[in-house]
Amino acid sequence: MPASASPARRASVSALRFGRVATTAVLAALILFAGVWGSWGTAQHVMLTKGRERGTVRVTGCAGDTCSGPFSPGSAGARAHARVELEKSVAVREGRTYDVVLKPGTGDAVRSGPAGILYAWLPLGGALLLAAVVVAGGMRLTRVAWVLGLAGAALLTAAFVAVR
Template sequence: MPKSRPSTKKRSRPVKRSRTRRMGESAYGLLLVARTGLMGAVALLLLVAGVWTSWNTAQYAMLVEARERGTMTVTGCQDDRCTGPYAPDERDGRHRERVSIAAAAAPDQGERVEVTVKPGTDRAVRTGAGGVLHAWVPFAGSLLLAALVVAGGMKLRRTAWVMGLLGTVLLGATFAAL
């Protein structure tokens, strides 16, 4: 019995799909667009939250011209804060018996570090490259989290790689500076 060959004829007119199939394809496309939009909103929310959190400290570390600047000598650390006396620069400010700084940004006990004091508090923020980089650590973390959302939810893998590498570089630079 001879084998039949598959037909090599091309259809001359397009195949008409049923209304139900067309609606199903439209609904699926709408779900894909909605998922991409929602994941984009989540990634944007993560990035905005990271910038917002970082700016609370970064503004004092970066914009120090109008702030009270000086040096702090680290005398002791407890939990996540280190304390010590504060001596202002020549311009203005007052000596303080005790100010506190984040332990992650503080040098070893007995060392001096340049700081600026947050107005109306006894909390100090490290200035210079180390202080600025330390202030932006929450943003670096939000970049890493947003990269996961962008890769998984939006399927934008190259963009996610760039975001993740930027977050990693920022964290690495902070670690190296402190």
């Protein structure tokens, strides 16, 4: 902006810049909140296992979006189930045995251990990558954007390696 610009013009440019940064910050925060919200539905069962039924499931069959098999208890208070369902993904294969935690009051199982924790937080990894683009483009904070992007990429890569 030239030195001869009027004070009113400088003020309006500053107000627009503040509005852009504030709007982008709110958008990035919403994206990150959505990533945490999307992850927490599964992550709470995997990370807060006290009082939950833990054990293993041997996948005997897959149909549609789920795989199922018998549940063998591995924690105190857990009981055997003839059939529990596990979400079908690239990380679940028929004939393999997985450490799982049962969701309370259901026959739904989620993977436990490091692989389960990382897999549960995948939505946050994607949100970190998206927020990095928003922060870089709207707020012009390239270092913060790099940190967000690298954290998201590291989370996605670690989850991919762990679930194999």
